Amino acid sequence: MQVSDARLATARTNMVDGQIRPNKVTDIAILAAFLDVPRESFAPTRFRDVAYVDETLSFGGGRYLTEPAVLARLLQAALPRPTERALIIGGGSGYSAAILARLVSSVIVVEQDAALLAQARMQLAHVTNVTLRQGALVDGAADAAPFDVILIDGAVEQIPAALDAQLAESGRLVTVRRENGTLGRAILRERDGGALSTRVLFDAGTPVLPGFERGQEFSL
Template sequence: MTIDFALARRNMVEGQLRPNQIVHPGLLEALAELPRERFLPDARATIAYVDEAVPLGGDRYLMEPMVLARLIQIMQPSAEDRALVVGAGPGYGAAVLARIVKSVVALESDPGLAKRARSLLSSLGAGNVTVVEGPLAGGHAAGGPYDVILVEGAVPALPDSLAQLVAEEGRLAAIVGSGRPGYPGQAHLGRKVGGTFSSRPIFDAGTPALPGFEAPPRFVF
């Protein structure tokens, strides 16, 4: 069966995103133009535009289009912003942000996914994205501070290590929750004002957990 990906992309924007208050012009334009199917394994390309997380293999997923779009929108990225994407995977979220902001650091811990991201981003002309390999929870301090930080997966809490990388007036968006099916989390927006970082829940959402952010074990007496 031949899939009309351009039509599927338009249907995603007009049928999923716009009706759910995704209104940021640059974000809508990026999502309407970027070939999401290329960021997936060939066997799963046909489901690129369904509103669910798509497995990449190795306990990694491409985040749901709606969740990704809402996380980016609540940060209100702009053309002069410097961004960090944590858990960038094959680079789709980084490619979206690259159409909106000045520069993006795409941090990925899996060498195979990082290699895939470099290839895809280069082929799409995303010259303002730098793919960096390393542990996710610590972020990439060498490139900071950042005006916007996007975490592409659920985490049990917003790590202090990432909050420290947020620039003054900067924003951080992530899904806080277990990442397990049936246990939806909440999208949190963090902001640094006057040197103090604080966050608050914005909307309910679930997405698979991002490895590398496991909650520390609790003592049981």
Template sequence: MSEFATRRVMMVDTQVRPSDVTKFPIIDAMLSVPREAYVPGDKREAAYVGENLDIGGGRVVLEARTLAKMLDALDIQPTEMVMDIGCGLGYSAAVIARLADAVVAVEEDAALAAEAQRLLSVEGVDNAAVVTGPLVKGAPKHAPYDVITIQGGVDTVPDALLTQLKEGGRIAALFMDDGVGTAKVGYKIDGRMTWRPLFNASAPVLDGFAVQRGFTL
């Protein structure tokens, strides 16, 4: 077993399983996808550290625990289509691709998007495609989606994304409030969103997902 494969097993055994993530498809996906392949070259050694991994531009790869617990709550099925917002270099899309029928990953940084698509192709992930465009706009061309994931912090989730969620669909997002974050899963029922808190975690708020606060004395 390679050194990175050993670290991958350790990541699952020390970060994922102890967080009450027991669904086999998620464990299998996290054991199978080489996290080190989807980070900048100078960050490969840090790929399996139990915290968010900075990939530049205020963006991170979410720590394994956060991603796994979100996926656990979403319970993605093999027949479902998922939109992955802010895929960075493609790690989350690669993991989700092992759970879903297809993944549409959205990335607004053109260089990141191109590299993510290249890495996914190199790794043989043929059911995930990267779309370049504003994260807040999603990928309406391929909507509606059964599930939406957001790979970073948010103050709010734009209606433009929620309208792309199928009736009965689910979305997971990490809501930040003064540096403290709560992951929540939202369900679309009768056209309205119902949110349920899951667990505490944190990540930088993505561009366009911050609430514009008025200036007051």
């Protein structure tokens, strides 16, 4: 039996109050965005009725919808501002873009999966400050760089040097770094005076995005 829209709305409020707030997310704009955006619209169809569980949801092919609390904490760490430009790598069906679009001036999403990109285009048709591109995730969007905020929406074994290069001065990149099958760690990467620094934020079990396994072209 399909869950009603009213019950899903209640589940969304419970997600914010029971998963996101207790995980130290206090930014009012971020909390409001998670309350506004219907996660069930972006979830894999078979998981629509359980869209607000505190776990990843599989699209298949090694692609997932990131856990709500992990996404919220990453966005809070990125300190998005209304005048800034953001890049999302692996935006999937568009959920993270729908959230981040409420927090910054413009968002570019790079997605290589054609089916996920088609779903994102449908769900984000009314969002005027999001641009969707199909392309290799590891390449980013160099022609539109630099970006103030970069979200890699999934885990990586290492961060591609090409994405580091697209981070603006004082820019922030957030993702989950996961190596050798160990538990992932969310990280904040910042550019200051041209130099990059990395800070570990919290543990996260987010799966690695296909194509982001360790390689010689990646940086620490």
